[in-house]
Structure formats: structure tokens, C-alpha cells
Amino acid sequence: MSKALPPPGHATPTQMVQSKGSRGLRLASAVAAPLNFPASQIFTNCYYFPSEFSLVATVKIQTLRQKTNEYIFSVVREGSDSLLLGLRVSENHRPPCSRLEQGQLWFNAQGKGLFICDGLTWRTLLQSKQRLDYVEDYQDLYTRSETLDVEVFSIPSEGLFMAAANKDSRTGSGIYRWTNASFQLYQNISTQEARSWKHFTIDDKIFLVVAANFREAGSERSVIYQWHRRRRRFVRYQTLETHTAQDWEAFRIHNHSFLVVANHRRDSNHNIHSVIYRWNPDTKLFEVNQTLLTSGAYDWEFFTVGPYHFLVVANTFDGRTTIISSTIYVWLDGSFQTFQSVPTVGATDWEPFQIDGRFFLAVANSQKIPDRGTSVYSINSTVYELNTLTQTFIRFQDILTHSALDWEFFTIGDEKFLVVANSHDGSSYSLNSVVYRWQGYEGFVPVHSLPTFGCRDWEDFSTEEGSFLIYSSAKSRLSKVFKLRNY
Structure with a gap:
């Protein structure tokens, strides 16, 4: 903490406070300067940041600003701003997850869950049990x-x-x-006495089939529709003879x-x-x-x-x-x-x-x-x-x-x-x-x-x-x- 705390007289004064039995460090300025320390001064015999490292902290924030690149804890490459690991906190606001954020952590304060970005989506690491x-x-x-x-x-x-x-x-x-x-x-899709729908996929194709009573050429038929990616609509794909069809599986x-x-x-x-x-x-x-x-x-x-x-x-x-x-x-x-x-x-x-x-x-x-x-x-x-x-x-x-x-x-x-x-x-x-x-x-x-x-x-x-x-x-x-x- 002595490495991270600002020196006396710094523009960001700090003070010890107690809240409901917990003692913590308050950063008094309106926009708190980040607390940071160089790893080389702590791990004097290590050339790399350790693979196993624990930092236990309790953070109390009155309001959370929904900024896309705001972290409460981050590890950056020394001497640069290249982010290696970061932990974000939000009130149920899902931050972006892309290849740029791969490996980053997100804590959902409202949902009480910890997630990691795999480059495509946020995957659950820890989640409070809901009832x-x-x-x-x-x-x-x-x-x-x-x-x-x-x-x-x-x-x-x-x-x-x-x-x-x-x-x-x-x-x-x-x-x-x-x-x-x-x-x-x-x-809206034209149907006749529709009874049910079923969604399914084959390879990368997306289909909907309706159990209905279309009457074509003297017979009853149900219709399969396919999702048209360019038109972004379902279009008729195939008809099958059915008899007062109630359901598809x-x-x-x-x-x-x-x-x-x-x-x-x-x-x-x-x-x-x-x-x-x-x-x-x-x-x-x-x-x-x-x-x-x-x-x-x-x-x-x-x-x-x-x-x-x-x-x-x-x-x-x-x-x-x-x-x-x-x-x-x-x-x-x-x-x-x-x-x-x-x-x-x-x-x-x-x-x-x-x-x-x-x-x-x-x-x-x-x-x-x-x-x-x-x-x-x-x-x-x-x-x-x-x-x-x-x-x-x-x-x-x-x-x-x-x-x-x-x-x-x-x-x-x-x-x-x-x-x-x-x-x-x-x-x-x-x-x-x-x-x-x-x-x-x-x-x-x-x-x-x-x-x-x-x-x-x-x-x-x-x-x-x-x-x-x-x-x-x-x-x-x-x-x-x-x-x-x-x-």
C-alpha cells in the first residue's frame, strides 16, 4: 500500500473510514486518481508477473458510471498502456466483449456474477444462486x-x-x-388455421415449420420457411402433405x-x-x-x-x-x-x-x-x-x-x-x-x-x-x- 498510496500533500488526499464494521481507504477527490504500483518494485526476484497472485479488496462505490473502458483493477505492461488483465464493475450493464477484451473480467454488481470474455461472449466464472x-x-x-x-x-x-x-x-x-x-x-406470414411452429437449424440454415391446413391441389399441406439472410425475412422453402397437423418436432x-x-x-x-x-x-x-x-x-x-x-x-x-x-x-x-x-x-x-x-x-x-x-x-x-x-x-x-x-x-x-x-x-x-x-x-x-x-x-x-x-x-x-x- 505504501507503494500505491499518493505521497502527503498530493492532489488526491486519502483518509481511513469505517462503514458498517468495515474499514477502508477513501479517495477524497471527485475524480479519484488511480492507485498503482510497478510490479518490478514488489517482485524483485521475478522477471514476470506471477501466474498466481492474490489481491483481496472490498470496493464500495456510491454510483457506477457506465464507461466502456473503466476498470477497478487492471494489470498493464510496465512502461506502456498495453492492458494485460482488467476487472470492470457495472450495474447489470454488459460491456462489449470482442477480441480486444479477450481475457478481461467483468463483475455484474446487480446480478452478483463474475464473467470472463473469451473473445466472443462473456462466460460465467462465478454466479450467485438465484431463487x-x-x-x-x-x-x-x-x-x-x-x-x-x-x-x-x-x-x-x-x-x-x-x-x-x-x-x-x-x-x-x-x-x-x-x-x-x-x-x-x-x-406477418400467411397461414391457414395455424396450430404450432417449430424452429430448427441444419448446418448454418435456419428454418421455421408451421403445422397448418393449407389446401393446395386438393390436399392439406404444412409449410417450411427458411430465414433469408439478405432480406432478413422468412421465405417459403418446402411444403409437405399433412392431415390436420397439430405439431412438428x-x-x-x-x-x-x-x-x-x-x-x-x-x-x-x-x-x-x-x-x-x-x-x-x-x-x-x-x-x-x-x-x-x-x-x-x-x-x-x-x-x-x-x-x-x-x-x-x-x-x-x-x-x-x-x-x-x-x-x-x-x-x-x-x-x-x-x-x-x-x-x-x-x-x-x-x-x-x-x-x-x-x-x-x-x-x-x-x-x-x-x-x-x-x-x-x-x-x-x-x-x-x-x-x-x-x-x-x-x-x-x-x-x-x-x-x-x-x-x-x-x-x-x-x-x-x-x-x-x-x-x-x-x-x-x-x-x-x-x-x-x-x-x-x-x-x-x-x-x-x-x-x-x-x-x-x-x-x-x-x-x-x-x-x-x-x-x-x-x-x-x-x-x-x-x-x-x-x-
Whole structure:
């Protein structure tokens, strides 16, 4: 300190102060001169700055100026201004990270995290564990019609986007971009009775596929769109024959790209084939690879457990009843084979997730229609766990839901959550959708109840502004974004 402190009578006087039990050095001038010392005077027997060196300090700053090159600690080459190492502090303001800043440190005072620049982005070194405190209403998003699905995705060098599957064919569907900390309409795409969107990439190409009911040449078709880099828009790329398509799932196995569609029904027949398509790298098109018999298919999900690849379908209705089985398939010898049939009741969604090395599947059960019976909407949805001994999924927990249409799994710090889309209880679409927190042996317990109207789909996403949830409404033009407040 004697090497670093200014001599007596210097323009930057110093004094010892105490604040809440901590003693420190105050630089009294309005613009404090930097404290510095030459390494050669300290490390007299070293020709290089040591690879392991500790400097412990507590810095208390009343206000932080957001200057791009302001450091609270830096190491420079002696005799020059060439920066070797620097530590910046800001109030949640992310400084630039490029090759010039590679190896530099940044401390986020608000987020309580320490990051290092790798030449492209800031990578986490230390981060305080966040916990969900409460959920607040953040944005009212008025879409062009009722919205049956939202898909949140990123495009490199462009930012965060959201695709809304709008029900009304007259208005089409909207692509929204995260601008000024909210979603703003970016592009409108002509769709017919859009049910869902799926984003995927192949090599460096970015695609969106919509499950919709385009009628061309006497058949129903869904459309794949590709991101056009020069025009910065999605443009039509390929159409595929589908039958009242409800959902698409994209996945890769052994460097091969696949798409699978959930064909719900053909005319009045619900027991039809859903189709797996495979990308042909020569023709640059998707081609039929395999068909699987489904009953009112509503959703596909792909997941892996160790070296094994799985597909699970949500079968909703077989033409008589919703009390039917949904099927889990496993990839064997170049195709999907039946792995397990799971009892479901009007299944509309599967959500695979892992917690502490354990693998789970949550199914959303929507409606109980016995054979030629009356409908019941308030029924249990179920979380299944993979039993490694029996190599089957077994019932782990039943959760009462109300015509559940979607599950979304998300994390905040070390905490794990499920949020359900409750859409209807038989008399009203104004229902609370519920956030459940993982509590180990107790399973998932309710912690937040969110007022929703005709809730159809949940998506979670994160930006520099924080963590968020967005839900779409199948009964209103109003979709909503919620902010997850942490502590």
C-alpha cells in the first residue's frame, strides 16, 4: 500500500473510514486518481508477473458510471498502456466483449456474477444462486387472432424472436422480435388455421415449420420457411402433405436431421399415420422416412437417455374415446420401434426433463370422454419417471389439472419448475394456470397461481433484462409475458 498510496500533500488526499464494521481507504477527490504500483518494485526476484497472485479488496462505490473502458483493477505492461488483465464493475450493464477484451473480467454488481470474455461472449466464472421470488405482469401482447402456440428462438446476429401460431386464416401468423425489452411485430406470414411452429437449424440454415391446413391441389399441406439472410425475412422453402397437423418436432440422430408431424385426423378418421421425414443433403429437401400409426396425434417430443434416442406421441382421441394409450418409441437399427405404451386421457402434450440424473416425462391430460359418454375436464395429469431397473416409465406423481394443454419445464438457479396451461374446467376459460416447484421426495408442489384465459401454450426465455414466461390464449387476442423476479 505504501507503494500505491499518493505521497502527503498530493492532489488526491486519502483518509481511513469505517462503514458498517468495515474499514477502508477513501479517495477524497471527485475524480479519484488511480492507485498503482510497478510490479518490478514488489517482485524483485521475478522477471514476470506471477501466474498466481492474490489481491483481496472490498470496493464500495456510491454510483457506477457506465464507461466502456473503466476498470477497478487492471494489470498493464510496465512502461506502456498495453492492458494485460482488467476487472470492470457495472450495474447489470454488459460491456462489449470482442477480441480486444479477450481475457478481461467483468463483475455484474446487480446480478452478483463474475464473467470472463473469451473473445466472443462473456462466460460465467462465478454466479450467485438465484431463487424465484414472485411473478409479475410484464407485457400485454395483442396478436392478430387467438394464438394456439408460441415458439421462442434466437437468430445469430439478429436477436430473439417469437413465432405466434394464429388461428384465424384471414390475419395470418406473426413473427415478433425482442426490441427495447419487449416483443414487437416483425413479420406477418400467411397461414391457414395455424396450430404450432417449430424452429430448427441444419448446418448454418435456419428454418421455421408451421403445422397448418393449407389446401393446395386438393390436399392439406404444412409449410417450411427458411430465414433469408439478405432480406432478413422468412421465405417459403418446402411444403409437405399433412392431415390436420397439430405439431412438428425436429431432431438429429447420428448427424442426420429429421422432422416428425403429428397428423390428427383425415376427414373423420383419427386413426391414421403420422410421418417422420428425413433431410436429404443432396436434394436439400425433406423426404418421407417412416410412418407410425397414431390416434388423433397432438404432440411429438424427442429426447435422449444416455446413448438411446426416443420419440413419444400424445394420442388424444381414437374416434370413440379419449381413454387411450400414448406410445414411446426407441430408435433401433435405423428406425423407431415401440418401447412402451402409457395410459393417457386426451393427451395433448409431453414434456421430458431431467433432475439430478433422474429422467421424467410429464403428460398433459385434457379431457375424459368415455366410450359414448360425457366429458370431464378436471382430471389428473401425470409425471412419469424412468425406472432404470425395469427400463420402463412408471407413475411418479398425479397433479389435478383442468383440460391441460401444455407443460413447460424451466429452471431458476438450482430450482426446477413446471408450469401447466389450464385451459377449461367445463364451465369457464378464465382459470389459473399453476407453477409447481420441485421439492425432492414431495415431488412438484404449487407455488404460484397465474390468472390466464383459455391458456394454450407456455414458453420460457431469458434476455439481458431477466427471465420470462409467455403464454398464448386460444380464446383471446391477448397473450401475456410475465417476468420472473428473483432474489
